[in-house]
Amino acid sequence: MRLLVLDLDGTLWNHEDASQLVPPYKAEGNKVIDAYERELELFEGVREFLEWAEKKFVLSIASWNMEEVVKPILEILDIWKYFKFPKIEYHPNKASMIKRTVEQLRNIGYEIDEIIYIDDRTLHVEEVKREIPKIKFIHMWVDVKSFEELKRVLEGL
Numbered sequence: 744m745r746l747l748v749l750d751l752d753g754t755l756w757n758h759e760d761a762s763q764l765v766p767p768y769k770a771e772g773n774k775v776i777d778a779y780e781r782e783l784e785l786f787e788g789v790r791e792f793l794e795w796a797e798k799k800f801v802l803s804i805a806s807w808n809m810e811e812v813v814k815p816i817l818e819i820l821d822i823w824k825y826f827k828f829p830k831i832e833y834h835p836n837k838a839s840m841i842k843r844t845v846e847q848l849r850n851i852g853y854e855i856d857e858i859i860y861i862d863d864r865t866l867h868v869e870e871v872k873r874e875i876p877k878i879k880f881i882h883m884w885v886d887v888k889s890f891e892e893l894k895r896v897l898e899g900l
């Protein structure tokens with residue numbers, strides 16, 4: 744199986760720090776509105792991408808955020824269901840998050856033979872590559888400009 748690990752802020756949605764939002768949330772289509780009427784919106788094509796990708800990959804998350812604030816956003820958008828052992832943790836060590844997800848998947852019988860990591864920032868990439876040398880990194884909005892293009896690139900891998 745191939746594992747696809749996604750970042751959240753600036754990758755799946757347009758908010759740069761979803762931990763600043765305050766529940767309770769309302770959802771309007773691809774948009775979430777917090778208790779202070781602040782908005783977060785999924786980027787175009789995210790839902791279609793996840794629907795397609797879950798048939799080809801094991802999907803997970805590595806996000807530097809507060810889980811108690813951000814998990815309800817994924818739930819109200821009805822996309823939490825796509826992810827296995829998602830990590831939303833308040834520290835920047837994405838290598839640790841990804842390694843633990845791989846370990847948990849292996850423990851329940853998944854053979855993970857390829858890991859692809861998608862992030863809008865390169866901040867964590869050197870460390871992730873040092874700790875998980877064979878990981879493939881796709882720089883969102885730089886290597887690919889849309890979720891439609893991401894799908895095409897993944898189909899070609």
Ligand SMILES: [Mg+2]
Nearest residue numbers: 750752753863
């Ligand atoms: Mg990000």
